[in-house]
Amino acid sequence: MVNVIGLGYIGLPTALMMASHGVEVVGTDYNKELVDTLNAGHTTFKEEGLDELFAAALKAGIKFTNEYQVCDTYIVSVPTPYDKLDKKIDPCYVVAACKTVLSVAPKGATLVIESTISPNTVDRFVRPLLEEAGRGDVNLVHAPERIIPGNMVYELLHNNRTIGADDPEVGEAVAKVYASFCQGEISVTDIRTAEMTKVVENTYRAVNIAFSNELAKICRIGGMDVAEVIRIANKHPRVSILNPGPGVGGHCIPVDPWFLVGDYPETANFIRLALQTNASMPEYVLQRTLDAMKEHGITDAAKVGIYGLTYKEDVDDVRESPTLQMLDSMEEHLCGHAVKVYDPWVERDVVPNQVHSMEEFLDGLEVVVVMVGHSQVKGRPEAFGNRILIDPRNVCGDGEKVYKL
Ligand SMILES: NC(=O)c1ccc[n+]([C@@H]2O[C@H](COP(=O)([O-])OP(=O)(O)OC[C@H]3O[C@@H](n4cnc5c(N)ncnc54)[C@H](O)[C@@H]3O)[C@@H](O)[C@H]2O)c1
Structure with missing residues (x-):
């Protein structure tokens, strides 16, 4: 048994x-x-x-x-x-x-x-x-x-x-x-090899995500579309770049690589930097949001909403989620508590100002930050009406009012 x-x-x-x-x-x-x-x-x-x-x-x-x-x-x-x-x-x-x-x-x-x-x-x-x-x-x-x-x-x-x-x-x-x-x-x-192998697998993912996140920042400064750069670079037979995003969440990828940094602090420099790069992304998305608001003359936080609380699409797990990290930063910059949050996968109340239907969510909003590409909205920007969309997951297509990473 x-x-x-x-x-x-x-x-x-x-x-x-x-x-x-x-x-x-x-x-x-x-x-x-x-x-x-x-x-x-x-x-x-x-x-x-x-x-x-x-x-x-x-x-x-x-x-x-x-x-x-x-x-x-x-x-x-x-x-x-x-x-x-x-x-x-x-x-x-x-x-x-x-x-x-x-x-x-x-x-x-x-x-x-x-x-x-x-x-x-x-x-x-x-x-x-x-x-x-x-x-x-x-x-x-x-x-x-x-x-x-x-x-x-x-x-x-x-x-x-x-x-x-x-x-x-x-x-x-x-x-x-x-x-x-x-x-x-x-x-x-043996046991030690099994322990190391598992942590290495998640560290590999964290480091590669950090690389694409850094590329997104470089492309933004250089005026290039990172998605198009990655799409074409990945045609190379030995290149396979991951997609950048608003940060990394869940119980594994943002957590396990720290074990190596903690145990080998003098040596695991590259891994530490990768984790810090991923951790910087929610704040980076917030900055994109503030810039878009400024461009459109929007100052009221109540006109901004966040779609998605989970750490990835089509799950109900909110642990270490980039949205939770971004809400912390929002408190400083934008009265985070005034920002509405909606996630169709999360029925329980996790944050203040969380609502439980798309209709209630969109009411009064001019800007939606699409932090998670749940199937409900992936490839369907019309689900948000004609609002300004901050789209770090690249799920809303192209449009005048769509702001990618
Ligand atoms: N969630 C993932 O995607 C994932 C993927 C691969 C590996 N892991 C690893 O699997 C492990 C478990 O993760 P999880 O996501 O299932 O965690 P979890 O928090 O969802 O579940 C852990 C459960 O253990 C119970 N528990 C804790 N201490 C206990 C004890 N002493 N006796 C009895 N029950 C106890 C808790 O009540 C909880 O229900 C972690 O080491 C995690 O890193 C998680």
């Missing part, structure tokens, strides 16, 4: 996927409300295909509880934030979950950490827990997750995976559990 610990964006779909592919699974989360919601037959976030997967897993007998179980395999999928001061990983959730696992795990159990962790986290923070508890019999494994919100169900089935283990035989045994549903290639390696 597998006990999945932490039923958030990663743990829940993983548990459901395993259960619906014949693995006996119990999902554990210390959040009582979350477990009650699941036990009442409802999923806890919106994701393409998740409800169908949930139904299949319920039919297969998955259980949800607040209690850790006695079983042979534990998969820990709890948050791994970074300490904003020293930029190092904050392992407190992983440590707490592993401690509890060790208090219930039977002899010879396998403890799989699926959370993203910085290189050496297992050696520095988890292995000592085993030593303190006298639990040298427990097998340690790191199996990082790569799926992207918005396409989680497909990617769980099709992505390649990495399994890091002290003992290759244990690694292969855990690979078999994942192979119950994973059709991708599963590479078995």
